[in-house]
Amino acid sequence: MPRLQSPEALESIRKELASKRDSQRPCISVCAGTGCIAAGAGEVIAAFKAEIEKQGLQADVDTKGTGCPGFCERGPVVVIYPEEICYLQVKPQDVVDIVSQTIKEKKVIDRLLYVDPTTKAKAVRESDIPFYRNQRRTIIGNNIKIDPKSIEDYLVIGGYTALAKVLFAMTPEQVVEEVKTSDLRGRGGAGFPTGKKWEGARNAPGDTKYVIVNADEGDPGAFMDRALLERNPHSVLEGLIIGAYAIGAHEGYIYVRQEYPLAVENVTLAIKQAEEYGLLGKDILGSNFDFSVTVHRGAGAFVCGEETSLLMSLEGKVGEPRTRPPYPVTKGLWGKPTTINNVETWANVPLIINGGAEAFSSVGTEGSKGTKIFSLVGKVNNTGLVEVPMGITLRDIIFEVGGGIPGGKKFKAVQTGGPSGGCIPEAHLDTPVDFDELTRVGAIMGSGGMIVMDEDTCPVDVARYFVEFLTDESCGKCVPCREGIRQMHTILTAITTGKGKEGDIQRLEHLAEVTSTASLCALGKSAPNPVLSTLRYFRDEYEAHIKEKRCPALSCKELIAYHIDPEKCQACMICLRKCSAGAIVGGKNQIHVVDQDKCTKCGTCFEVCPPRFGAVQKISGEPVPAPLPEAERTTVRKANTNE
């Protein structure tokens, strides 16, 4: 492939590639994202290839592993083009049917379609599934159309047009101005206006400048950046090159965690392909603009997602934050002006350039424009990657896109923003997704982690979990963060294990104030958020733990006991056989009793007791009823009538 020397050459190759593609040609697209690969997508793709060959259809049908459509809950996801028939949870044994019926006879296979849990209606096309219908997928929508390992796929859908446009029709100042007008705010968490950041770096004195992609995604349960880099790496790369042109950088870095092997692989390949096409390297598209990118693998420290720690790590030093000011826009990597943006922020840039700032900012709220990607996880029916317009309410995300809470349970809270975010309760579910509104209710937008919790979740334990995560992930340099987190963790552990004492809530509040105001970097400053937000909305549960030694959610192990109601026990032996601790005493026709000394509180008996009996109960904050005297445990079975 000779390097492209002009925007016209890019257009002509795009036309040539498009002309070779037949939109009516059948194509089997299998999601090859990490989630679906884990669910067996690799085997499904292999099975399709084998079956197509067996039936001699190689010349007529394409099979491709694509980027992820986001519906990870129901993976592997297969979409058949041109009809756009969407099959979910496809297994290798379904492949024969799909090829012989759907591909050859154009028949839809009912059993693989999405079934609406409430209406029982089946959805044939992806766009008919409520999970997709309620999203606005401007960034991740293309994932399913492209093979992330193919730059040609990206070119066919209009890739690198934005780059050609800025290089030949816009000055760097105009690019900065366009991004400023779009009101794009950083998607990494803090929501700093991207255009302003770029302007700062553009105007900073110095000839050497850098641009960096922050792909050090570390929030538990979050995979937005991973998805973009794995599934559409060229979109991030194109944004980065545009940013480099705007601020005047000739070198860039993609800082991605080592734990994302597929992201590293795909983005490294994307760089190589872009270089071959002349879209990266010297004299890009014949514009005289030079820019090169290096992939730097991070070692997985959460704190390196903080921009100054990331810089330290890139420089080969210990990943600890630096004091700001000076800010990276003036003194960043190796002391040079540096623009660091999150993966999703960069991926938004080509959209803004192509569609215009006005079109971009027509979506969203006054203070937050465009769309936002969330990884929707936890106690919600449709887990996966969702992209929604800013301004949508949390309720709509959880109940419309997410399909509500599984198992008929009640919603309790949603944690946005990961360990730095907060728990938002039912009363605030109508809060719109907006940087400032989420902050107002005690959470943060964060980078897009969204963990849904149901009534069985203990908010104190949630706070303890996130603080525990940070005891490992704080760099440990400054006192308010290291010691504040250490003591918060000690107190929260005491509370959840029934050792809470009077004054603990007050102590937590003191610590939270100091850690959030006096810490060196954003990790410490946001570390108390889970504690503060759960204290704000679930203070009564903290008090129940401390004063009554009771866990209202019946979740904290040390504060609950399992008890078999003798009135309800049918002596069926199911729990007795399943108990791995041998803690259930009983036998055939002998009412079962939990030996509290042996019980490890694993909850197996509770789960296996048939719902029609419901004999195993969790109790908290009250003494366990005395076991039935042995003499009274024998049941007299009536004939099997009341089953």
Added chain:
Amino acid sequence: MSDILLQIDGKEVTAREGMTVLEAARAAGIVIPTLCYHEKLEPYGACRICIVEADMNGRKSLVASCVHPVEAGLIVRTTSEQIHRIRKTIVELLLAHAPDSVQLQALAQQYGADKDYYEKQASFCIHCGLCVRYCTEIKKKNAVGFVDRGTRREINFVPHLAAQECWNCKECFPLCPTSYLQAAYVLVEALTIPQPPFKVAAGR
């Protein structure tokens, strides 16, 4: 180097470009407490006890004065109810490690800190990094350093370097705000208890 005019606690202060707020305050005779600061060493900004309120064009923020650069027009307040509260909590957190430290006890008295407010911790070390930075910046020996991160972060002497360098030096001992204890203890431990040369962070 041009002069910069700023205000600290209502007093007009002239400072040179590149100075920190702490240096400017000290030069003007205004006292700000410090723990991890040492005039021979690079500012570190870790203990945060020197926190002050910086007001730039009406934008107020709490900053560590030992690392915050002076700016023209900056208005600094070195005391307030909130600053007092923060310093008190910082001292209480450190007293959980080193209740007998003379330096901490003096601060405790000043800020009304209760040494028993937070649960006691096993290590004396308050991670001021004075020993580490002194050995690196002044002695250029790197015989003592930090290992691990988060709440597991500790100082550690590198045994083979310590065996060569430390016996005749020990200049870091008197710098230790927890009264030599931590540095002395860790040094002895490094030299007497056989152990692998480096601790490796678990699981990462």
